[in-house]
Amino acid sequence: MVEVDRKTFLASLPAGALAVMSHEDKAEALEHYMEDELDKKIAARRGEADGEAGSIITLDELEQEGPRAPRGTGRLFQPREEEFEPMPENPHLLDYFRLRFAPANHVLQSATHALTTGQPERTIFACLMHDVVLNMIKVDHGWWGAQLIEPYVDERIAWGIRYHGPLRFYPDDEFGYEYPEMYNRIFGHDYVPEPYIKQAYEYARNHRYYAESRLITVNDTYAFQDGMDVNIEVFTDIIGRQFKHPKEGLGFDNSPVAHMWRTIANPNRPL
Numbered sequence: 001m002v003e004v005d006r007k008t009f010l011a012s013l014p015a016g017a018l019a020v021m022s023h024e025d026k027a028e029a030l031e032h033y034m035e036d037e038l039d040k041k042i043a044a045r046r047g048e049a050d051g052e053a054g055s056i057i058t059l060d061e062l063e064q065e066g067p068r069a070p071r072g073t074g075r076l077f078q079p080r081e082e083e084f085e086p087m088p089e090n091p092h093l094l095d096y097f098r099l100r101f102a103p104a105n106h107v108l109q110s111a112t113h114a115l116t117t118g119q120p121e122r123t124i125f126a127c128l129m130h131d132v133v134l135n136m137i138k139v140d141h142g143w144w145g146a147q148l149i150e151p152y153v154d155e156r157i158a159w160g161i162r163y164h165g166p167l168r169f170y171p172d173d174e175f176g177y178e179y180p181e182m183y184n185r186i187f188g189h190d191y192v193p194e195p196y197i198k199q200a201y202e203y204a205r206n207h208r209y210y211a212e213s214r215l216i217t218v219n220d221t222y223a224f225q226d227g228m229d230v231n232i233e234v235f236t237d238i239i240g241r242q243f244k245h246p247k248e249g250l251g252f253d254n255s256p257v258a259h260m261w262r263t264i265a266n267p268n269r270p271l
């Protein structure tokens with residue numbers, strides 16, 4: 001597990017930010033902090049320059065440089081050192097993983113946990129995709145993440161991703177999902193999710209697809225391990241079966257979300 005030291009985490013937030021952050025903001029900040037720490041640790045172990053794969057710039061660093069991007073800004077739209085590698089023509093989801101989402105350790109570990117514990121292939125794929133949209137935008141990422149893949153997947157996969165955010169805050173004994181102790185330690189025992197989060201949870205809890213989303217949260221809690229190093233190639237066949245890849249290339253098929261993929265492919269386009 002990636003250990004999160006309360007002091008270090010809080011120090012990573014801009015001065016004064018804590019006072020104005022909602023509980024949900026804090027929880028999101030913690031999750032993103034853990035993902036960044038995991039990527040840095042794995043990069044360091046591989047002998048790569050710290051953050052090379054993702055050009056991670058912490059909120060702390062941003063603050064020192066002056067004005068900072070809103071917290072909900074994805075990594076692809078943060079200040080960066082190097083240019084984006086060009087995408088191939090007719091890009092495939094695998095190209096997005098290699099050239100835009102890498103290192104993607106968190107989702108790769110999450111999907112690996114689902115794979116090694118014998119969960120349905122649909123769940124494995126949902127775990128693989130559940131947080132990739134964070135590269136573009138972090139605000140309400142379950143909703144954005146679902147929308148990003150909706151035209152290309154079984155509706156249960158998109159549905160599961162949409163509601164995994166709210167479900168994280170609610171335990172479920174039946175699935176062995178406990179409220180993360182980490183949230184208690186960092187945010188205190190008095191945390192109450194915002195009304196729209198609670199409303200989304202209650203809707204999801206009573207929906208026939210509930211398990212699709214709950215399983216994502218079950219695998220999510222196992223997905224911050226430093227010692228595990230997974231390559232996207234492992235999931236090539238599963239992607240082939242679970243993702244209806246457009247023949248024109250992802251981003252060029254005129255689907256209702258093609259522009260979102262083009263945005264990820266070309267964050268530098270001025271308009």
Ligand SMILES: [Fe+2]
Nearest residue numbers: 130131164165
């Ligand atoms: Fe998430």
Ligand SMILES: [Fe+2]
Nearest residue numbers: 106130131220
């Ligand atoms: Fe996650």
